[in-house]
Amino acid sequence: MYKVTTEVLSIDDAYAAVRRDDCGAVALFIGTVRDHHDGKKVTKISYSAFKEMAEKEFAKIGAECAARWKTGAVYIAHRTGPLLIGDASVMIAVSSAHRAEAFEACRHAIEALKKLAPIWKEEFYDTGKAWISG
Amino acid sequence: MKIAVQLFGPLAEKAGRSTIEVTTSGNTVADVVAALSFKLDRSVRYAVNTDYAEASAIVREGDTVSLIPPVGGG
Numbered sequence: 001m002y003k004v005t006t007e008v009l010s011i012d013d014a015y016a017a018v019r020r021d022d023c024g025a026v027a028l029f030i031g032t033v034r035d036h037h038d039g040k041k042v043t044k045i046s047y048s049a050f051k052e053m054a055e056k057e058f059a060k061i062g063a064e065c066a067a068r069w070k071t072g073a074v075y076i077a078h079r080t081g082p083l084l085i086g087d088a089s090v091m092i093a094v095s096s097a098h099r100a101e102a103f104e105a106c107r108h109a110i111e112a113l114k115k116l117a118p119i120w121k122e123e124f125y126d127t128g129k130a131w132i133s134g
Numbered sequence: 135m136k137i138a139v140q141l142f143g144p145l146a147e148k149a150g151r152s153t154i155e156v157t158t159s160g161n162t163v164a165d166v167v168a169a170l171s172f173k174l175d176r177s178v179r180y181a182v183n184t185d186y187a188e189a190s191a192i193v194r195e196g197d198t199v200s201l202i203p204p205v206g207g208g
Contacts, residue, residue, distance in 0.1 A: 031208050047207070050142055050200060053184040054207070078207055090208055110208060118181070118200070119207030120143030131144040133204030 001074065002058035004051045004119070006081040014075045014093040023072035023095035027102035029110050031090040033083050037132070040125045047080045047089060050118035054078065061112045065105040071096045076109060078119055135159075137166050137193055140200040145178070164189040166199045177204050 001017055011028065018026055033045050062074035072095035079089050092109045096102040114134070121132045139154045146152045149172070156169040163180045167189065180187050181200040193199060 048143060049207070050140070050181070050184075050202070053181055053200070056184050114208040115205070116186075117205060117207040118142065118202050119205055120203070121206035121208075122143075131147075131203075131206065133206040 001076070002055050002062060003077045004049045004054045004058075004080055005077060006079065009077050009079050009088045009091045011091070014077065014091045017075040018073040018093045018095040020072045020095055023097055023102075025097070025099040025102040026093060026095045027099070027106035029090075029092040029106050030088050031110070033085050033087045033089055035085045037123055037125075040127070042085065042123055042125060044082055044084050044124045045089070046082045046122045046124070047078070048120050048122070049078065049080050051080075054117045054119055057117045058113070061109050061116070064112070065094060065109055068108070069094075069096060069101040069105040071101060071105045074105070074109060076113065078113070078117065080119070135161075135195045137195075138198045139166060139170065140198055142200065143203050143206075145201050145203050161192055161194070162189065163187055163191045163193055163199055166193055167201075174201065175203075178202060 058076040065071045065074050075093040077091045094102045094106040158165045158169040179202040
């Protein structure tokens with residue numbers, strides 16, 4: 001349910017992890033590698049992580065979603081290693097009885113991940129590279 | 135005591151390594167950080183083992199202190 005992996009992220013896995021008979025809604029967020037940043041052409045991104053701590057932070061975020069929005073299940077996966085334009089870097093799926101809670105909890109999960117997960121992004125351009133935070 | 139310090143992202147790149155062992159007579163994260171041979175930017179957060187920790191947090195023999203520069207997941 002909560003993982004940092006070098007493997008390609010799967011929408012099917014995310015959906016299967018959260019789909020439940022008592023939930024009528026599943027919200028899915030996918031972050032993908034964009035081809036530009038601040039007017040620069042991005043060629044690739046490399047993500048690195050403190051895996052054990054990141055997975056623990058994901059679990060805390062999931063527990064927070066369950067407590068605040070009574071979600072059915074939460075799935076959070078982040079990919080590390082070199083990624084190319086269009087690759088999925090993060091996948092979050094949230095199920096709940098009704099859609100409002102699933103949307104809100106899913107939004108919360110990605111915002112919290114961006115603030116708390118010990119994951120680092122190195123962007124590569126035609127002209128150089130940079131570490132990107134926030 | 136000797137404490138292992140883990141570096142990540144831009145900090146690891148700058149140091150050219152991902153772990154450093156420091157020796158300190160103190161017992162807090164701040165003591166460990168003070169024993170490093172380089173200064174840290176204020177934006178760097180700390181973790182003891184796998185949890186975020188304040189500078190005042192107690193560190194014990196065998197713990198790992200991690201330096202967490204600004205994160206960029208997502």
